[in-house]
Amino acid sequence: MAFLKHCRGVDCAAMKLHLDKPWLPLTAEEVARLPGQMGVFQLADEGGSIVYIGFAGGKSLFGLRSELEKRLGAAAQFRFEVNNQYQTRWRELLMLHQAAHGALPALNQDERTPALGRLG
Amino acid sequence: MDLELSEEQKLITDTVRRFVRNEIVPLEADLDPDGSELNPEDHARLVAQVRQMGFYGLDIPPEYGGPEVDLVTRTLMAIEMAQHRAGLYAPCYGVFGGAGLAQLFEANEDQKQRYLYPTLRGEKHGFFGLTEPSGGSDPARAIQTTAVKDGDDWVINGGKIFISGADQSDYGIVFARTDSTQGRGGITCFIVDADSPGFHVRRVVHTLRSTHYATELQFEDLRVPAANILGEVNKGFGIANDRLSRQRIPYAAGCIGVAVKAQEMAIAYANQRETFGDRLATRQGIQWMIVDNEIDIRTSTWLTLAAAHKANRNEPYRTEAAMAKLVASEAGGRVVDRAMQIHGGYGMTKDLPLERWYREIRIRRVGEGPSEVQRLIMARDLLGGSFH
Numbered sequence: 001m002a003f004l005k006h007c008r009g010v011d012c013a014a015m016k017l018h019l020d021k022p023w024l025p026l027t028a029e030e031v032a033r034l035p036g037q038m039g040v041f042q043l044a045d046e047g048g049s050i051v052y053i054g055f056a057g058g059k060s061l062f063g064l065r066s067e068l069e070k071r072l073g074a075a076a077q078f079r080f081e082v083n084n085q086y087q088t089r090w091r092e093l094l095m096l097h098q099a100a101h102g103a104l105p106a107l108n109q110d111e112r113t114p115a116l117g118r119l120g
Numbered sequence: 121m122d123l124e125l126s127e128e129q130k131l132i133t134d135t136v137r138r139f140v141r142n143e144i145v146p147l148e149a150d151l152d153p154d155g156s157e158l159n160p161e162d163h164a165r166l167v168a169q170v171r172q173m174g175f176y177g178l179d180i181p182p183e184y185g186g187p188e189v190d191l192v193t194r195t196l197m198a199i200e201m202a203q204h205r206a207g208l209y210a211p212c213y214g215v216f217g218g219a220g221l222a223q224l225f226e227a228n229e230d231q232k233q234r235y236l237y238p239t240l241r242g243e244k245h246g247f248f249g250l251t252e253p254s255g256g257s258d259p260a261r262a263i264q265t266t267a268v269k270d271g272d273d274w275v276i277n278g279g280k281i282f283i284s285g286a287d288q289s290d291y292g293i294v295f296a297r298t299d300s301t302q303g304r305g306g307i308t309c310f311i312v313d314a315d316s317p318g319f320h321v322r323r324v325v326h327t328l329r330s331t332h333y334a335t336e337l338q339f340e341d342l343r344v345p346a347a348n349i350l351g352e353v354n355k356g357f358g359i360a361n362d363r364l365s366r367q368r369i370p371y372a373a374g375c376i377g378v379a380v381k382a383q384e385m386a387i388a389y390a391n392q393r394e395t396f397g398d399r400l401a402t403r404q405g406i407q408w409m410i411v412d413n414e415i416d417i418r419t420s421t422w423l424t425l426a427a428a429h430k431a432n433r434n435e436p437y438r439t440e441a442a443m444a445k446l447v448a449s450e451a452g453g454r455v456v457d458r459a460m461q462i463h464g465g466y467g468m469t470k471d472l473p474l475e476r477w478y479r480e481i482r483i484r485r486v487g488e489g490p491s492e493v494q495r496l497i498m499a500r501d502l503l504g505g506s507f508h
Contacts, residue, residue, distance in 0.1 A: 017323060058153035058470035085326045087154045088333040092324040095287070114157055117287020117335070119321050 018096055023048060023077035031072065036063040039082040040089045043075035043107070050097060051075050052107035055090040074107065095119050123425055129193050135173060136200040143169065144212055148205045153470040156210040156331035166215040177217040177240070181225060184240060195373045195428040199421070202377025205473035208480045209332050211374065221246045221293055222366065223309070223359050227350055235291055235311055247292040249280040249312075249337065250360055256282065257493045259295065260304035260357055265339060267296035267308060273343045274298075274310065276318075280337040287321040287335050289314050294339070295356050302354065309356035311348040318342035328479040364489060365438050368445035369431065371488045372424040375452030376417060378477045382459035383413045385474070389463055400462065409458040416451035423447050439501040446494035449484035456481055 019042055024030050026043065041064060043052040052075060056067040064080050071078075083089045091114060098104055099119045125133070147162055148155075158166070170176045178194060180186025189197070201211035220239035224246070227236055238244040255262030265278025276296050286292055291313050299306030312319065318340045325334040351359050387410060390401040400406045427440035456477045460467035467474050485491050 085330040087152065087156075087331045088324060088326050091333070092326075095324070112159070115288060117285075117321065119287065119323065 017092060019079060019081055019093060021079045021081065023079050026068070026072060026075050026078045028069075028072060030078075031065060031068040034063075034065040034068055034080065035082060036065050037082045038084055038086045039064050039080055040086055040093060041068060041078055041080035042093070043071060043105075044077045044079075046076040048077070050105050052105050053090065053093045053097060055086040057086055091116060123422070125196070129196060132189075132193055133196050133200055136175075136197050137203075139169070139173070140200055140203050140207075140212065144204050151206075153205065153473075153476060154330045156206050156213070158213045158215075163213060163215060166212075167217070170212075170215050170217070175216055179218065179222070180240060184225070184236075191369065191428040191432045192425060195369055195424060198370045198373035199377040199380065202374040203381040205476060206331075207381070208374050208378050208477060208484075209329055211377075221248055222363055223248075223293055223350060226359070227311075230347065231311060231350065244290040245285065245288060247283055247286040247289040247314075248363070249283050249286065249292045249294040251280060251282045253279060253281050253336075257490060259360055260307065263295055263297050263307055265294070265296045266300075267298050267310060267344070269298075269346075270343075272346055274308075274346065274349070276310065276312070276339045276342040276344060278339050279322075282325060282334040283337055284332060284334055286314070286337055287324075293350060295360055299354050304357040305354055307356040307360070308353050309350040309359045310344045311350055312339075312342065312344055313348075316342055316344070327483065329483055330479070365441050366431075367488050368441040368494075369424060369427050371484070372420065372427075372441075372444040372448035375448040375481060375484050376420050376424060378481060379413070379417050379420065379448075379452040379455035382456045382474060382477060383410070383417060385472070386410060386413065386459040386462045406462055409462060413455045413458055416455050420444070420448035420451045439498050442489075442494040442497040445488060446491050449481070450491060453478075453481045453485065 019040065023044060038056050038058065038060070040053070040055045042050050043054075044050050052071070054067060054071070056064040060066045064082070068078060068080070081089070094104060094108065094113060095116050096119060098116060103109070104113065143166055147158060151158075157163075167176065174187055175189075175197075177186040178189060178197070182188045198211065201216065202208055204212075206213060220236070224232065224236040224239065235244065235246065239246060250256065250259055252262055252264055254264050265276060265280065267274040267276045276294065278296065280286075280294070283292075291311055294310050294312045295307055296310060297306050298308040319342050320338040320340065322336045322338050325336055327334060350356070390406050390410060391399060393400045395403075423440070424444040427437050427444040430437035430440050456474060460474045460478060463472065463474060466472060469475065489497075
């Protein structure tokens, strides 16, 4: 029960699960340095508001690098996490965002997303 | 025991096999290799096909509108339905429909009206909440979630872990301790509405199975009306236990399906791939792996169908189901592992489904009761009594 005791009455569970790495500029030079691995990423505007949450899966030619290259110009900043469980991590990040903001990030609303559950 | 399939069983098995190979497998070429959902248009189209075939709602009893399929035939179908990339945990992507929670067929009429019938109509979804952070293999002792009577309600406090689908469910079946002085005699089963105050989905639990996550739940002064007790107070353990035995047969069948497909791939590759001037199939090391695969598959199949036969005849089948689950989950893992070895480097890639099966089938040695608990169940039956 360690997890539950720790989080009782506080929203620390959600906070701990957020992707909270520092933002990087979404430029060709920065993206070229990315690994070709699978994982998840977030795009944000200049103020740090998340506008898109995506993943690089087994079909991405060069993993995170390919997926971020496709989105150059779509946002000001990005951050990523190498993660082989990219599908569940992606859904988790979408659910966390929805729980915090009441809606998906703007650019995700134009895409087909899986049925999401609720956290809280 | 006669394991000769009837003409009807052969026809059904062949129909499902063709459906999987012609309709499901081609769609997977365009899906993420870890995907577990079809796009809604394809899903609806295939559901319509399955309805036309007369197989929709396979696990719904005929008196509730499901097709009349005996457990042996259901097992044969499950073996076929698992033979694709997502097949172990999303057989045919759910286009054969589900029955919801089997326990609800034992509910009273009021509960059926509120939960079972809407579930069968696809209007509500439920989850099964048994396992707790304190353990899942021994629920009679591990359940620490409590329910205390307060007026006409019961107040539940505690938590559950490794619960599938709770974040997307409208309600769930939750087991809680209502008598702390009893072990298995102190557990009650409640139907809990997921929008009740005090019901929390605290987090996604990531596992080797990278699409179907589990969740961790927390109950804080969650009030449940007495009308939502499933069965009787302090008799919930039997409800949980009945489900656990029954589930082991299709659980085993899924492992066999994946093993059959992995073996088919291994044989095809061994017959085609050349090393040192000859086909892999000519190498004794490869031949033995293929033979060991076949022994594992046939052993698992016989044991699983034997369990299904006994259950069909309404004879006690707890030992048979435990043996089938243990053997099929362990043998399936070995078959997939050997198939990867035969495929060499390609076997490790996401180009082929083997690596996904390798991860997912590992869970099968723990899910629905680990191998060690299956042995305990069989030992109890063989030695004639409980050990505790």
